[in-house]
Amino acid sequence: MLSNLTPQAPDKILMLIEEFKADTRQGKIDLGVGVYKDPQGVTPVMRAVKAAEQRIWEAQTTKAxxxxxxxxxxxxxxxxxxxxxxxxxxxxxxxxxxxxxxxxxxxxxxxxxxxxxxxxxxxxxxxxxxxxxxxxxxxxxxxxxxxxxxxxxxxxxxxxxxxxxxxxxxxxxxxxxxxxxxxxxxxxxxxxxxxxxxxxxxxxxxxxxxxxxxxxxxxxxxxxxxxxxxxxxxxxxxxxxxxxxxxxxxxxxxxxxxxxxxxxxxxxxxxxxxxxxxxxxxxxxxxxxxxxxxxDDALRADWQAELEDVRNTMLGLRDQLAAELRSLSGSDRFDFIAHHRGMFSRLGATPEQVQALKSDAAIYMVGDSRLNIAGLNRDTVPVLARAIIDAGI
Structure with a gap:
């Protein structure tokens, strides 16, 4: 029976993750995977989550x-x-x-x-x-x-x-x-x-x-x-x-x-x-x-404060990237990045330009040019901006 199964098309994002891991170049940048990362490249456990887990561990008497x-x-x-x-x-x-x-x-x-x-x-x-x-x-x-x-x-x-x-x-x-x-x-x-x-x-x-x-x-x-x-x-x-x-x-x-x-x-x-x-x-x-x-009022307040830090970090990266690209391109054609919201922006680049970013600059993003803003930090924003201009986007 199982031999009758047909191969399934691999998930493109999961393939991109594996390709990024196998890349041995220094300074590679992962803008593909859709998870939040802090400036150190870590997806942290939020403070309120840690505190809530401690309370649950102490109080829970069953796993029914x-x-x-x-x-x-x-x-x-x-x-x-x-x-x-x-x-x-x-x-x-x-x-x-x-x-x-x-x-x-x-x-x-x-x-x-x-x-x-x-x-x-x-x-x-x-x-x-x-x-x-x-x-x-x-x-x-x-x-x-x-x-x-x-x-x-x-x-x-x-x-x-x-x-x-x-x-x-x-x-x-x-x-x-x-x-x-x-x-x-x-x-x-x-x-x-x-x-x-x-x-x-x-x-x-x-x-x-x-x-x-x-x-x-x-x-x-x-x-x-x-x-x-x-x-x-x-x-x-x-x-x-x-x-x-x-x-x-x-x-x-x-x-x-x-x-x-x-x-x-x-x-x-x-x-x-x-x-x-x-x-x-x-x-x-x-x-x-x-x-x-x-x-819980205290836990909720701490969680919302940390969530605001996350949000403002991404907004700051958006503003920085838009400003870098405005300076390098001499135009406002990338200002949409500052206006978009959330983790993602779509650059509107061709698959060939996305491939060039990966081949020439070790910058990984999904083939439709979706980039994860949270995969950046203040040091990598100028690197990405220069690569975008060099790729002719």
Whole structure:
């Protein structure tokens, strides 16, 4: 039986990681992998996470299963963080295996509710979005999003394409810090998208993976909160990997906002059922870390302070890189880097130029020219800037 399996295409980012490790050149720079790194190149354990783990270790008396939906305290704390004013009569939620698991469960839930749906997804988007949908056999259409000339949002193209979404379709939106481009909608543009979805009856699925990495914890949730306030049905997949730095704990949540209490109860039951079918009980350690932090004033304050340091570090690197490139190029054509938000920016370089950066300067980024700003520090920014100019980008 197993000999009948066919080889799977390797993940390009994982391949890039291995290629970087094998490169023996001094001064090589990894801008490919999508994890936060401090100026020393380390993905640190946050202070509040360490403190929360200590408390859990001291107090925990069992490793027995939690509920199918996860611990209520975690789900409530995450709902408050994402939505602020929690509409309890509309909200169903389950803990998930990371943000990726939440996306998968959201798509499973949507297909259960409407087997004939089409998913509308930005071009470009996080590659795993497409991979999951292809594996599930879900039909999808891409909507225009990134303007390679301006390195901003092609909003008119986006609206024209989203207008194709019908009642019961799903429109997958990035809540903030768009991956892979770093280009985000303005508040006014979000209002227009909400009006379009309200008119068509399409259901938004918001991928909120970087809350706190862009303009601040609450500011980054504003678009999601607007959508939640404005539309009767909303799906939200949130991740704790980045803003709590607990990548390996696989901590996420799927929230569903329904139009009626009865629909909320149906959603809650279906989501718990999907958890049972796919992995039975969700992982608990990361969720318990998060709920411990979010429900303790001192721990939450320390976590938010460290998260702000992370955010401001990335903003500082953006400003420095844009300034270096402005000086070297004698133009403002790279100023978009300072305007983008989150860990990523898309340079708009050709695959050949990306290859030249790797071959000539030992600078590694994804082939579509997505670079991880957090892979830089103040010393490597000038190196990257010079390499970008030398590559003719």
């Amino acid at each position: 299963y939690t509920g199918l939906a996860g611990e209520p305290e975690y789900r409530a704390a995450m709902a408050r963080m994402v939505l602020a004013d929690v509409p309890g009569d509309r909200l169903a939620s389950v803990a998930s295996v990371g943000g990726t698991g939440a996306i998968r469960q959201a798509l499973e839930l949507a297909r259960m509710a409407n087997p004939g749906l089409t998913v509308h997804v930005s071009d470009p988007t996080w590659p795993n979005h497409l991979s999951i949908m292809k594996f599930m056999g879900l039909p999808f259409l891409e909507y225009r999003y990134f303007d390679n000339a301006t390195r901003g949002v092609d909003f008119e193209g986006m609206k024209a394409d989203i207008a194709r979404a019908g009642k019961g379709d799903v429109v997958l939106l990035h809540g903030c810090c768009h991956n892979p481009t770093g280009a985000n909608l303005t508040p006014g543009q979000w209002q227009e998208i909400v009006a379009m979805l309200d008119k068509s009856g399409a259901v938004p699925l918001i991928d909120l993976a970087y809350q706190g990495f862009g303009d601040g914890l609450d500011a980054d949730a504003e678009a999601t909160r607007l959508v939640a306030r404005s539309l009767p049905e909303v799906l939200i997949a949130a991740s704790c990997s980045k803003n709590f730095g607990i990548y390996r704990e696989r901590t996420g949540i799927l929230m569903a906002l329904a139009g009626t209490t009865a629909a909320r109860d149906l959603s809650q039951g279906a989501m718990a059922y999907l958890n049972r079918q796919n992995f039975s009980f969700p992982p608990d350690h990361g969720a318990r870390i998060v709920s411990t932090i979010l429900t």
